[in-house]
Amino acid sequence: MPRRTESLSRERIVDAAVELLDAAGEGGLTFRALTDRLATGPGAIYWHVANKGELLAAATDAVVSPALAADPAGAPGDRLRAVALALFDAIDAHPWVAAQLASGPWQTTDPRLLESVGQQVRALGVPRGRWFTVASVLVQYIVGAAAQNAANARVVGPGGDRAAILGEMARGWEDLDPDAYPFTRAVAGQMRAHDDREQFLAGIDLALAGVAALHPPRS
Amino acid sequence: MPRRTESLSRERIVDAAVELLDAAGEGGLTFRALTDRLATGPGAIYWHVANKGELLAAATDAVVSPALAADPAGAPGDRLRAVALALFDAIDAHPWVAAQLASGPWQTTDPRLLESVGQQVRALGVPRGRWFTVASVLVQYIVGAAAQNAANARVVGPGGDRAAILGEMARGWEDLDPDAYPFTRAVAGQMRAHDDREQFLAGIDLALAGVAALHPPRS
DNA sequence: CAGCTCGCTGGAATGTCGTTCCAATCAAGC
DNA sequence: GCTTGATTGGAACGACATTCCAGCGAGCTG
Numbered sequence: 217m218p219r220r221t222e223s224l225s226r227e228r229i230v231d232a233a234v235e236l237l238d239a240a241g242e243g244g245l246t247f248r249a250l251t252d253r254l255a256t257g258p259g260a261i262y263w264h265v266a267n268k269g270e271l272l273a274a275a276t277d278a279v280v281s282p283a284l285a286a287d288p289a290g291a292p293g294d295r296l297r298a299v300a301l302a303l304f305d306a307i308d309a310h311p312w313v314a315a316q317l318a319s320g321p322w323q324t325t326d327p328r329l330l331e332s333v334g335q336q337v338r339a340l341g342v343p344r345g346r347w348f349t350v351a352s353v354l355v356q357y358i359v360g361a362a363a364q365n366a367a368n369a370r371v372v373g374p375g376g377d378r379a380a381i382l383g384e385m386a387r388g389w390e391d392l393d394p395d396a397y398p399f400t401r402a403v404a405g406q407m408r409a410h411d412d413r414e415q416f417l418a419g420i421d422l423a424l425a426g427v428a429a430l431h432p433p434r435s
Numbered sequence: 436m437p438r439r440t441e442s443l444s445r446e447r448i449v450d451a452a453v454e455l456l457d458a459a460g461e462g463g464l465t466f467r468a469l470t471d472r473l474a475t476g477p478g479a480i481y482w483h484v485a486n487k488g489e490l491l492a493a494a495t496d497a498v499v500s501p502a503l504a505a506d507p508a509g510a511p512g513d514r515l516r517a518v519a520l521a522l523f524d525a526i527d528a529h530p531w532v533a534a535q536l537a538s539g540p541w542q543t544t545d546p547r548l549l550e551s552v553g554q555q556v557r558a559l560g561v562p563r564g565r566w567f568t569v570a571s572v573l574v575q576y577i578v579g580a581a582a583q584n585a586a587n588a589r590v591v592g593p594g595g596d597r598a599a600i601l602g603e604m605a606r607g608w609e610d611l612d613p614d615a616y617p618f619t620r621a622v623a624g625q626m627r628a629h630d631d632r633e634q635f636l637a638g639i640d641l642a643l644a645g646v647a648a649l650h651p652p653r654s
Numbered sequence: 655c656a657g658c659t660c661g662c663t664g665g666a667a668t669g670t671c672g673t674t675c676c677a678a679t680c681a682a683g684c
Numbered sequence: 685g686c687t688t689g690a691t692t693g694g695a696a697c698g699a700c701a702t703t704c705c706a707g708c709g710a711g712c713t714g
Binding site: 314315318319320321322327330331334335337338344345347348349350351352353356357359360361363364367368370371385389392396397398399400402403406407410415418419421422423424425426427428429430 | 533534537538539540541546549550553554556557563564566567568569570571572575576578579580582583586587589590604608611615616617618619621622625626629634637638640641642643644645646647648649
């Protein structure tokens with residue numbers, strides 16, 4: 217069947233797209249770059265893929281799916297943390313996923329995330345009438361926070377010195393107007409020393425504490 | 436000074452950009468559309484603005500700044516709700532802002548949001564060492580949730596029938612595999628009937644409950 | 655008042671992008 | 685060996701952001 221050994225296929229195209237996106241960021245996915253890497257023409261790619269949007273969606277799915285596949289064991293809170301961290305790490309490794317996930321509607325990829333989170337919400341004893349609300353809020357925090365962390369990581373860049381850039385930003389905060397920005401000035405030092413992953417987990421813990429407070433386990 | 440009455444200015448360009456973005460979405464901001472609307476050429480625009488990115492940032496700032504300007508009175512929790520809702524409504528009215536806010540790093544516009552949120556965090560009695568973490572988590576939820584709501588609103592479109600699309604999506608959820616997606620199937624009905632703004636506020640309340648639980652007011 | 659200057663303008667031109675079109679190609683079936 | 689239909693690769697198109705440059709005109713200089 218294949219015209220050449222290892223001929224084109226949707227899977228090969230998506231793999232190449234992921235590699236290009238990882239190597240050069242969101243702007244790195246070009247049909248020209250794709251044709252070069254696959255040694256073919258645009259027409260061949262368009263035979264397997266409808267357009268660039270579908271290709272981006274497929275690439276996003278290829279990264280997110282494995283991250284959501286694992287179903288860890290343990291207490292509901294720990295399992296929720298594990299699911300959230302898996303997505304966080306996947307986005308951290310492929311920052312371009314963030315823009316896709318945050319800008320895309322609740323489709324294709326999201327039912328799985330909602331399902332994973334929702335099962336833990338149910339296990340936490342949240343009353344049935346609040347399932348959707350609580351699970352949605354958790355999903356929105358997980359995706360939103362991971363996306364913003366990826367955006368911050370993008371300014372640093374692959375080879376950038378994170379500590380230096382954080383220090384620069386902290387100095388900028390300390391130079392703000394003391395009357396207008398007392399809080400920002402006060403936390404500049406904490407910002408300089410913060411860890412993204414730790415902070416993300418603190419957000420999950422905050423949400424879990426809120427769930428426990430609003431819906432006590434043995435009401 | 437002005438060559439024509441009402442000559443070009445950075446402000447007039449940014450205003451036109453906001454109108455174009457509101458009218459036609461993120462793809463509506465084109466230098467061609469801008470030159471048509473302002474009856475000029477690209478060169479004139481590039482004299483006032485460095486590039487499209489700076490123009491987008493300026494347009495975003497023009498929308499976000501007024502929303503963050505109001506400083507409501509009341510209890511810390513209520514003030515936090517008011518700040519969050521102001522940003523939520525601004526993004527709801529100008530959905531293209533979401534992509535800019537979520538994809539852009541913590542710059543220019545964000546210190547103001549962090550400051551507004553942070554002052555309420557301080558007023559809530561959070562210990563000083565946790566100020567940055569708690570405020571950051573809140574900002575990430577506010578921006579992330581608002582951005583995802585805007586993305587959902589974009590699929591509906593300006594003239595779309597929200598109820599119809601939600602119903603369609605709910606039916607899709609109900610048709611999922613019962614073994615793999617029990618939770619999603621169970622909440623399909625709640626999804627059909629949910630209100631975005633109400634759900635966003637529920638998230639704020641959840642976070643506030645978490646803050647109160649982890650940092651009791653009179654410890 | 656004449657001429658110069660320079661901030662500002664608008665149109666033409668460039669290179670890259672996504673996408674479309676089509677002639678050429680190859681494996682499989684008759 | 686001929687046809688056929690699924691694939692391929694390259695050429696071409698329109699839209700885009702951006703750059704370049706020749707010119708305008710208000711205000712300064714004399």
